[in-house]
Amino acid sequence: MTKKKPVSESSLRHLNPSDLRGVAQLATQATQGVTRIVEGVHQSVYDTMGVPGGPATGQTRGVTGLVYKSIHGVTQLVGKALDVALTGLMPLLESAGAAQAGSAQRETVLAILNGVMGDHLVASGNPLATPMSLRHQGQALQWDVEPRPARLEGAAPKVLLMIHGLCMNDLQWHTEKDGIVVDHGQTVAAALGYTPIYLRYNTGLHTSQNGHQLAAELEQLVLHWPVPLEEITVLVHSMGGLLIRSALYYAQQEGLTWPGMLKNIVFLGTPHHGSPLERAGNWVDTILGSTPFTAPFARLGKLRSAGITDLRYGHVLDADWQGHDRFHRKPDSRVPLPLPDGVACYAVAATLASERSALADRLTGDGLVPLHSGLGEHDDPARSLIFAKDSQWISFNTGHMELLSRPEVTQQVLKWLTPPAEPQA
Known part of the structure; x- marks a missing residue:
């Protein structure tokens, strides 16, 4: 029998005390989920043999059913016991874990976890769920704490808001x-006199849910900024572009003040009209659900978050998803939302190809986002986002994530945002 390797100190030092509770909850829920899948397969086999069971619910009956019920019951009890025990240990662990609370490794894992199942983390009250925060110099801005953060002394009247993408x-x-x-962000802010502010958020929630919250957060930013705020410019990557469009729409609907200060939005690889990879995942749901033997495994496909399924067509508004089963395959029924009036909008799109072609635009793209989606182009004119020709730029031989590490992308953003030189008298 192979011995289990002990958990190394280097792994544990990146955990927060609340992380242990979160992991325990997830482990309990995962065990229950796998049990339900196995029970579903078991019943599917019984159904084909003519053995009575519970085809409507996928649950077995008789002695077999009692066994599965026992497993569910024990799993729930163990999960509750773990949660109570870890809650009691948290004060003892706080001092030991505080030094590593914000390690880059931990934050990366949390970001991925929230992207894949962040909606589930919120719904189950899991402490691993990431709350939305505006951040400066690596720390969340808390406006209800006095005195205001000293690091904001000397803040510029211009803010550069940076919004990341999925996971x-x-x-x-x-x-x-x-x-x-x-x-x-740092390069553009230093060159053009902005104070950079970074958004951190749970990318597994619906885009519009995050949109409502971001609209409110930016209003607080305007109210509490240490100097009168004159300009907000936004630089976004991937899903972040859908989020800022959602936040702007709801801020305008609610009559908030910050949209009047919004001057520029630069989109990097935003799937304005969705990503075929999510649509392929949706096809997997349909295929798995088409036979009694594979139907129980369709639950695995449904682990992916609301944020991911929003990327099927590029959902931005509540109306795009409310009242629909997000795992049910249906045509694109989004409410068309044009680019905002009075805001300069720029689109950087990437492609793995070395030149434009119809095939590369629709199939290749940057590996995640098709080129036409990144440029806002759509076969339906009502859905097309109209970027001026000189407000579009394509990075060839570039993957989706490489948009963050290409110096030429920085230079293009600077070119767009640098004010034109005033004519000499």
Whole structure:
């Protein structure tokens, strides 16, 4: 029998005390989920043999049913016991874990976990769920704490808001490859006199849910900024572009003040009209559900979050998803939402190809987002987002994530955002 390897100190040092509770909850829920899948397969086999069971619910009956019920019951009891025990241990663990609370490794894992199942984490009250926060110099801005953060002294009247994409966090705007450091936000802010503010959020929630919250957060930013705020410019990557469009729409609906200060939005690889990879995942749900033997495994496909299924067509508004089963295959029924009036909008799209072609635009793209989606183009004119020709730029031989590490992307953003030189008298 092979011995289990002990958990190394290097792994544990990246955990917060609340992480242990969160992991225990997930382990309990995962055991219950796998048990339900196995029970479903068991009943599917019985059904084909003519053995009575519970085809409507996928639950077995008789002695077999009692066994599965016992497993569910014991799993729930163990999960509750673990949660109570870890809650009691948290005060003892706080001092030991505090030093490593914000390690980059931990934050990366949490970002991925929230992207894949962040809606489930919120619904189950799991402490691993990431709350939305605006951040400066790596720390969340808390406006209800006095005095205001000293690091905001000397803040500029112009804010550069950076919004990350799915399964990512604010730390990942800073990249380093082969000794070359690329940080679009820091470079643009330093060159053009902005104060950079970074958003961290749970990318597994519906885009519009995050949109409502971001609209409110930015209103608080305006109210509490240490100097009168004159301008907000936004630089987004991937899903972040859908989020800012959602936040702007709801802020305008609610009559908030910050949209009047919004001057520029630069989109990097935003799937304005969705990603075929999510639509392929949706097909997997349909295929798995088409036979009694594979139907129980369709539950695995349904683990993916609301944020991911929003990427099927690029959902931005509540109306795009409310009242629909998000796992049921249906045509694109989004409410068309054009680019905002009075805001300069720019689109950077990437493609793995070395030149444009109809095939590369629709199939290749940057590996995740088709080129036409990144540029806002759509076969239906009502859905097309109209970027001016000189407000579009394509990065060839570039993957989706490489948009964050290409110095030429920084230069293009600077070119767009640098005010034109005033004519000399």
